[in-house]
Amino acid sequence: MPVKGAEIGVIGGGAAGLGVAWQLAARGYTVLLLEAREPGSGAMTASGGMLSPAYEAEYEEIPLLRAFLHSRRLYPAWAEALGDIGYTACGTYELALTPEDVPYVKRRWEFERAQGLEVEWLEGAALRRHLSNVSPRIPAGTYAPDEGQVVPELLRDRLVEAIQRHRGTILSHTPVQHISYASQAFHLHTPHQTYTVETLIVCPGVPLEGLRLPFKVYPIRGQMIAVESPHPNWLSAPVRYFNKMTGYGYTIPKGSYLILGGTAEEKGYDPSLTVGGVLDILRRAYYVFPDLYEQRILRFWAGLRPATADRRPVFWKVSGLPLYYINGLYRNGILLLPLVAEGVAAWVSEGIVHPLLAPFTREVEETGLALSPAPPAP
Numbered sequence: 001m002p003v004k005g006a007e008i009g010v011i012g013g014g015a016a017g018l019g020v021a022w023q024l025a026a027r028g029y030t031v032l033l034l035e036a037r038e039p040g041s042g043a044m045t046a047s048g049g050m051l052s053p054a055y056e057a058e059y060e061e062i063p064l065l066r067a068f069l070h071s072r073r074l075y076p077a078w079a080e081a082l083g084d085i086g087y088t089a090c091g092t093y094e095l096a097l098t099p100e101d102v103p104y105v106k107r108r109w110e111f112e113r114a115q116g117l118e119v120e121w122l123e124g125a126a127l128r129r130h131l132s133n134v135s136p137r138i139p140a141g142t143y144a145p146d147e148g149q150v151v152p153e154l155l156r157d158r159l160v161e162a163i164q165r166h167r168g169t170i171l172s173h174t175p176v177q178h179i180s181y182a183s184q185a186f187h188l189h190t191p192h193q194t195y196t197v198e199t200l201i202v203c204p205g206v207p208l209e210g211l212r213l214p215f216k217v218y219p220i221r222g223q224m225i226a227v228e229s230p231h232p233n234w235l236s237a238p239v240r241y242f243n244k245m246t247g248y249g250y251t252i253p254k255g256s257y258l259i260l261g262g263t264a265e266e267k268g269y270d271p272s273l274t275v276g277g278v279l280d281i282l283r284r285a286y287y288v289f290p291d292l293y294e295q296r297i298l299r300f301w302a303g304l305r306p307a308t309a310d311r312r313p314v315f316w317k318v319s320g321l322p323l324y325y326i327n328g329l330y331r332n333g334i335l336l337l338p339l340v341a342e343g344v345a346a347w348v349s350e351g352i353v354h355p356l357l358a359p360f361t362r363e364v365e366e367t368g369l370a371l372s373p374a375p376p377a378p
């Protein structure tokens, strides 16, 4: 029998939607998650799965750094509860590509240490002891041993299973095009059916199918390439590299293959791969790891990171209504997933705002933008 309603509705089956749906279903609510395509098909499975607080925080973003660190610490318990999500506490490296880049990487290292993070400075023989495959051209870098990674596809699969174990319902290929509010319930209009829920959590990342939000989401494209690894233990941890002229890149070991990324381009909704993007990724990776020259390319893809104008996350509740917007997870939605999921579930069920999410949380009046009148019945 088709499901038509639930206590809690979630729009979007990406990192935020799957995590929040699991946490609320586990608290005993009936949960209905509507996904425009397939779960995880947005930014989630396009991502590299790095859990890298030290290298993600910008100098002015101390509240975000605290949120990153707390969320990363939740991952071992999440891996325990969910099963195999490919979680490894392998650390992360950051390398300076040229001698001119060393002061930048050093400044960042000093900032990280000032924040109490454990990060090691590496150069010369020490660097090569850690990373024997790195080109002799690489002058220096750092190692943050507390960081780690997951495999986003496994995380997606385990979250889907966990939601279903708690009797939550996930409907794929069910885009929400419009939301209306009447008789103390939200009505979610999809091409074939309307679903009714009491509480609504809207987390579509970059919204599809014309779904309107009361703030602007900027899609930031990231291009990625999977190449065969020379052997499964060829690289022990994600390696990020920085160059003043060409920006950032990274190589992430995933067992039999490596993921090379990643560009950050503001090109609207266009998820295309480009010659320039692919060239930049390969050129940087080859500069760091010359042995990759002979490796087979397995796959290319691109994803759209959901960013806000100021690149901070959005946790909005509409005043007087059980309506929540979770967005702007930008380039850290996998890292932030446990904190977001647990924090939003406590907020929705108990009205408690997690102190680490408080700097990004707002109660807003802007109902009209999302809750325009329902379209006339066909």
Ligand SMILES: Cc1cc2nc3c(=O)[nH]c(=O)nc-3n(C[C@H](O)[C@H](O)[C@H](O)COP(=O)(O)OP(=O)(O)OC[C@H]3O[C@@H](n4cnc5c(N)ncnc54)[C@H](O)[C@@H]3O)c2cc1C
Binding pocket: 011, 012, 013, 014, 015, 016, 017, 034, 035, 036, 037, 038, 039, 040, 041, 042, 043, 044, 045, 046, 047, 048, 049, 050, 051, 174, 175, 176, 177, 203, 204, 205, 206, 207, 208, 209, 210, 211, 221, 222, 223, 224, 261, 262, 302, 303, 304, 305, 306, 326, 327, 328, 329, 330, 331, 332, 333, 334, 335, 336
């Ligand atoms: C190339 C790349 C690399 C990345 N690397 C990392 C990394 O290493 N570490 C990290 O922490 N983060 C990383 N990220 C960022 C991370 O993937 C995102 O921050 C995270 O996925 C955002 O979660 P979300 O749920 O907000 O959006 P998404 O994961 O995009 O999920 C949104 C979902 O909503 C659905 N949807 C949209 N509109 C509708 C609608 N109208 N109706 C129903 N459903 C709808 C979409 O189909 C999608 O499945 C990366 C992202 C990219 C693109």
